[in-house]
Amino acid sequence: MMKRATISDVAKRVGVSPTAVSFAFNNPSQLNAATVEQILAAARELGYAPNPHARALLSRRTGVLGVIVPQSLFAIYANPYFATFLQGIGSLCDDQALGLLTVSPLEGSLTSAIARAPVDGFIIVGLNENHDEVAPLRKRGIPVVIVDGHAHTTTSVNVDDEDGAYAAARHLLSHGHPHLTILTFEPVPLLEAHKASVGANRLQGYRRAVQEAGLEWAAQLVEPSISGVEDGEHCFLFLWEQGQRPTAVLCMSDAVAIGVVRAALQLGLRVPDDLEVIGFDDIPAANLITPSLSTVHQPIFEKGRTAAELLVARLEGDTPAETVVLATELVLRGTTR
Amino acid sequence: MMKRATISDVAKRVGVSPTAVSFAFNNPSQLNAATVEQILAAARELGYAPNPHARALLSRRTGVLGVIVPQSLFAIYANPYFATFLQGIGSLCDDQALGLLTVSPLEGSLTSAIARAPVDGFIIVGLNENHDEVAPLRKRGIPVVIVDGHAHTTTSVNVDDEDGAYAAARHLLSHGHPHLTILTFEPVPLLEAHKASVGANRLQGYRRAVQEAGLEWAAQLVEPSISGVEDGEHCFLFLWEQGQRPTAVLCMSDAVAIGVVRAALQLGLRVPDDLEVIGFDDIPAANLITPSLSTVHQPIFEKGRTAAELLVARLEGDTPAETVVLATELVLRGTTR
DNA sequence: TATTATCCCTAAAAGGTTTTACTAAATCCC
DNA sequence: GGGATTTAGTAAAACCTTTTAGGGATAATA
Incomplete structure (x- = not known):
């Protein structure tokens, strides 16, 4: 398996410093337009793209929102409730060009699932803030929004x-x-x-x-x-x-x-x-x-969408904890007189 | 916002080297049991958990499978077909303790969506192997399985x-x-x-x-x-x-x-x-x-499950490209005579 | 007693990028 | 024509971990 090309490979190829290559991708105005073109061409040729892990390590941003539900992924995706909920989160991810990671805490503990997930923040469904495995999260700097669970120091979204x-x-x-x-x-x-x-x-x-x-x-x-x-x-x-x-x-x-x-x-x-x-x-x-x-x-969709919105807000600025409660409504159809 | 604790913080606290802390988490047999306990206690106290990005950078493993469909996440999660498909992938992720990342290529190009995603490999749905944006992927070392699309140098899963x-x-x-x-x-x-x-x-x-x-x-x-x-x-x-x-x-x-x-x-x-x-x-x-x-x-579920299985196989060893075609079956119910 | 093995731990390199501070050259202005 | 500014690029630090090679004790063996 061929080793993946690095920024230095591209730099060497063009005869510039790695910094220049980085600039070509992230801040082209710093560079002569011709140089940028040359670098990009070389990158294309070598099949180079910045390593997402290295980038995430430095920027502390992956562009991914994590969703944790204390069920198997099998069960989550079989459940129409979560389909709609994820649709709500997904709609915001679309707007913000974010990825959506579902991770199951079952194999191994919740803690390890959380620790390993390369995400910017978590939406946690069905667990209270003071849950043994949720609390450590907040000790580290990871933003969390609780859905369908109780919280008072973290943002939460619930339904009445x-x-x-x-x-x-x-x-x-x-x-x-x-x-x-x-x-x-x-x-x-x-x-x-x-x-x-x-x-x-x-x-x-x-x-x-x-x-x-x-x-x-x-x-x-x-x-x-x-x-x-x-x-x-x-x-x-x-x-x-x-x-x-x-x-x-x-x-x-x-x-x-x-x-x-x-x-x-x-x-x-x-x-x-x-x-x-x-x-x-x-x-x-x-x-x-x-x-x-x-x-x-x-409002399942709105619940997901709102949770995602609040999480993104927390990611950007240090917004205070909020407690959102959405209304429910009795809908009478054919199974009642 | 408090800075997240690092491995050195824990090491300093206990009075050992960072290496020791790493061992305590990944290879405890290298260390005296008492030391391990001490380190783990300190880690708990400081809310330390290994940084997933740093770890991924080194190990080239994130424990996440990526799924790419040329549609918005909104559309994907609204679609019962994908619900079942993702259930198939999810069931394998459950077994292997993997995360499942859905990423939409729409906002910005497919290429950038792919480049940024912190995953070990991709399942790509509905695009052919020679698609302009899929081809570069293979130039870098990222394993790919194509679903509902044509491929002959990469593994693919299709239906008749x-x-x-x-x-x-x-x-x-x-x-x-x-x-x-x-x-x-x-x-x-x-x-x-x-x-x-x-x-x-x-x-x-x-x-x-x-x-x-x-x-x-x-x-x-x-x-x-x-x-x-x-x-x-x-x-x-x-x-x-x-x-x-x-x-x-x-x-x-x-x-x-x-x-x-x-x-x-x-x-x-x-x-x-x-x-x-x-x-x-x-x-x-x-x-x-x-x-x-x-x-x-x-067999939508099986299609997802099979794609995930083959992707994981590619991840582990360098298995040769496979071409799987699953059978379809006419099911006659109430809308035909 | 000298040698080898075992145990517990450490130093340092590697992984690939971004960013800050800086330099050298070219351009500008009066 | 000399100082100020702009342009184009670089060196090096920082991000945080894992892993390899090895060091210094202590215990076991001959």
Whole structure:
């Protein structure tokens, strides 16, 4: 394998100093136009381009934004939520000519994933600022924006999860259901332990609506699901087998909700007449299925775009930490009456 | 902004040489266990982690795979085809603990995007090996795998587009349609100019089937669309307004096909009784809409995974160039009789 | 006791660029 | 024609790490 040409190779070829070559690329006005042309020609001929690592070492800039989600890349790219989120980040990267690096913390620790990534700053999704592995980041000078997680010394972008959940639950309760079935990300005690997580906030919203309606927030109202269409499907079928006959289901994600609808149709239920379902997120597929899914809309694209904007701002100047909370909105479609 | 701690800071703190600190991180067996512990403690305290740029400069390894598609990041992440493709690449990155960098060549040239990206190798989608901007890459030592493009000195991964298109056209023709309407990516002459592009190959497949059936390959059989659901929808509505009454439509992408189906239903046509439609790619949404979309399945995930595997192989050893062609398969669902 | 091996650690080079400070020559101005 | 300015280019430091070769103890062996 031929060794890659360096700046000195080009310099030698033309008979100038490496400095001149550097100037030809970055600051041509410092040089005679003819010399610049000569240097560029030689560079082309040798297939030379400045080594990005050397450049980054010096300039502390790579032109890359890092995104960290505590999931495998496989899972991230399979998830329509992240597709839209990354689209938001991507749109800003387009504007600013930045690259977008996704790195998974799973193989090996988060810390090592972060340490190795050649990026200018990180967008961290779903972890709180004080997370054991996030905190060290800030000790080094790396700018961080937290998304879907709690922070008060760092910039964060969140969505009003509690409010959205509250609206959804309230709406279903107004239809007079004797009780609600709530499908969560994880078992409720675990969820409540993760203080201020997305799941905990949504649960809190549901709860508030239930209690306001004068109903009892009993444990049996809630069933843990996980995520993914299949999980939702299996979960509902399981409940049915157990003899439960839900009339209203709240899901913490659209994927799960879509699974529930699918299972219900499979069982011969009419949606929304026999069963009402409300999801969360409003992913594109929510509007593609029949009946179309009622859900809590959150501005996923804007969330990504905003996070990227704030990160870039931090990169450029030393902007103060900001706390952004975007609104959610209940969108009623075909799975509610 | 506090300056980031360097290896010397840690060394000074503990009273050892920088070498010792490096060993503590990369080769602890060279050091007394107690010393290692001391160094690691000091590093933690100072928030030190090795500078990835310096490390990359020396080791020529960043642990990042680059993906280049001649589209904006916005467009890439909006495209379900790429979602699945990136999932394939991502699954390998998970296994190998690599990062995945998407970089858009649009703002500024492809060349500069490539030059700046801190990656170990590139997967380049939709460009031929001899493309003006791809060729220089190979002059420098950077490993490249071409996907959906022609190559003979570099490793490439393709799909049998012509064969898939042929099968789709043949199937529709067997139903006795007087003629087919073909929606292409771009105007046909342009498409044919791009020798050996995905579009050209698919067109050639359609053409072969038409000619084999003894029909005339007339220009009016073909209508340029672009991509995206809306494009397909508008295109079909436009044809209808023009007085055309297609009975069978072949689309070069599922998105366009979904748009066509949507437009047809809107016009009161029965699908597949009044109109048959076959798409291309078999994206997940193809199976979500009603009626479900008949399409040419291509192994998108495997294509990504395979490209990544081959790239990693090139990175490790100097493996010879390979040419992989994956099979396509006609999948008949609800939009064909 | 002399030699060899082992252990723990260090000095220095290498990796490829950008940037600052500076020089030498040419041009300008009155 | 002498000082000031501009032009065109260079030398050397800085960026931060890893790796190679080796040094000085101490322990093991003959």
